[in-house]
Structures are given as structure tokens and as C-alpha cells.
Amino acid sequence: MGADHTLLLARHGQTEWNLVRRWQGRSDVPLNETGRAQALALAEQLRSEPLDRALVSPLLRARETAEAVAALRSGPGFQAEPRLLEMDPGRWEGRFDEEVEATEPEAAAAWHADPLRHGPPGGESGLDVARRVAPLLDELSAGPEGSRVLLVGHQFTLAIFTCLVTGTPLDQVRSRFLKSAELLRLRLPHRSG
Numbered sequence: 001m002g003a004d005h006t007l008l009l010a011r012h013g014q015t016e017w018n019l020v021r022r023w024q025g026r027s028d029v030p031l032n033e034t035g036r037a038q039a040l041a042l043a044e045q046l047r048s049e050p051l052d053r054a055l056v057s058p059l060l061r062a063r064e065t066a067e068a069v070a071a072l073r074s075g076p077g078f079q080a081e082p083r084l085l086e087m088d089p090g091r092w093e094g095r096f097d098e099e100v101e102a103t104e105p106e107a108a109a110a111w112h113a114d115p116l117r118h119g120p121p122g123g124e125s126g127l128d129v130a131r132r133v134a135p136l137l138d139e140l141s142a143g144p145e146g147s148r149v150l151l152v153g154h155q156f157t158l159a160i161f162t163c164l165v166t167g168t169p170l171d172q173v174r175s176r177f178l179k180s181a182e183l184l185r186l187r188l189p190h191r192s193g
Contacts, residue, residue, distance in 0.1 A: 002190035003146035008049065009162065009186065010069075010152045011178040012061040013038035018180065021097040025089035025123070028060040035061070038181035039068035045183055046150065047072045053143075056152040057084035065181065066152045078152070083136045086154035090123025115156075116170050126173055129160045137164050141191040162186065 013035030017024040031039060046069050056066040056078045066078045092100050100120075101108045110118035119125035124132075140149055151158070159176040162168065165186050168176060178184060 002192060004190055005140060005143065005146065005188040006148045007140065007165065007186040007188050008046070008051075008148070008150045009158050009178065009184045010042055010046075010065065010150065011155055011158055011180060011182055012057075012059075012065040012152065013042070013068075014180040015061050023089045023092045023095050023097070023100070023120075024061075025086050025093045026059065027094055030060055031064045035180060036064070036068070039065040042181045042183060043069040043072040049073075049150075050148055051075050051150050052147045054078045054150045054152075055081040055084060057086065057154060057157075058082055059085060059154070062152050062154065069150075069152070081136065081151070083132050084151060084153040084157060087119070087126075087129050087156040088123040090120040092120040092123065114171070115173060126156075126160060126170060129157055130164065130170060133157060133161050134164060137161065137188075138191075141188050143190075145190050158184075 013031045015024060015029045015035055016032045017029045042065065054066070054076050056062050058080045062084070070078060104121070107121050111120060116126035119128060140147070155177050158178055159173045160170065162176040162184065163170050163173055165188055
């Protein structure tokens with residue numbers, strides 16, 4: 001059996017939409033001033049971290065976070081990885097939490113009660129996100145032995161990814177949420193092809 005991989009998962013820095021509890025999903029929202037400072041602090045944490053690969057969600061807030069990291073280190077450049085996109089919030093995109101609660105109380109209640117099976121109307125459920133990221137996890141586990149991979153992405157998607165890596169039941173996804181620009185280190189068993 002080969003050497004385990006090291007996965008470093010980092011959530012993007014803060015945006016204004018995070019502050020006002022607005023569903024940003026697939027919207028290209030930039031980091032705010034706090035988020036840029038958080039990205040720089042994350043970059044300092046990762047400055048001398050050896051990496052074999054670096055993957056980033058194509059969304060602006062994740063790319064800006066990755067750019068701050070890349071500016072302080074040498075090594076592999078970031079590759080855009082669409083499977084790291086945030087959960088698609090469907091018609092809740094761009095709406096405030098309280099607006100969703102007021103206008104779609106049944107759908108909001110279903111989402112809060114069971115985000116795995118009930119996604120926002122027209123969007124993805126947690127199970128949809130798990131189906132999207134599981135092939136990426138399989139690819140990483142079958143990669144070169146002992147690989148060290150950084151993934152920069154989003155709260156919900158990284159939480160689902162973490163559950164899959166650690167064997168945490170998916171219905172506990174909210175317990176695996178990362179704070180803005182938080183870094184999580186995971187071991188992933190190597191799987192030979």
C-alpha cells in the first residue's frame with residue numbers, strides 16, 4: 001500500500017455577500033478588504049508548504065484567494081477545477097437569507113432540515129454536490145503516492161468533500177464548514193490504479 005496523500009483545503013476569504021448573508025453560489029463576487037487580508041494570512045501559512053498540485057474553483061473569490069497564495073510561493077501554479085465550484089443555489093442566487101425565508105418558507109425549511117436531499121429550487125442538493133466532487137476525490141486518491149495537494153474553494157462544497165474524505169456522515173455536513181480563509185489538513189489514503 002502506497003504512502004497517503006496530504007490534502008490541504010482552504011476556503012476563500014470573506015466577501016461583502018458573506019457579511020450580509022446573501023446567497024452568492026455561482027456569482028463572481030470579489031473579496032472585500034477583510035477577505036484580502038485573510039487571503040494574505042492564508043498565503044503566509046502556506047508560504048513554505050511543499051505542494052505537488054494546486055487546484056482552485058473558477059469563481060473570482062476563490063481565484064483571488066489563490067492568487068494571494070501563489071504570489072508568496074514558488075511551485076506548481078493553480079489549475080482551475082470546475083468540480084470545486086460552490087453549490088448551485090438555483091433561484092436563490094443573489095437573494096438575502098431573510099428574503100428566501102419570507103418568500104419561500106417551505107423550500108427554505110426543507111433545505112435547513114435536510115440539505116442533502118433538498119437543494120434550493122432549481123439548484124443543487126448536497127447529494128448533487130457529493131456526486132460532483134466524488135470523482136475528483138477518486139482521481140486524487142489514485143494520484144502519485146504521497147502527493148500534497150491544495151484545494152481552494154467554497155464552504156458547502158469543501159464541507160461535502162471533507163465528509164467524503166473523513167467518512168463523516170453527509171447529514172453532518174454543516175459540522176464541517178470552514179470559516180473564511182480557514183485551512184484544513186486531511187490525510188487521504190493512496191489507492192493504486
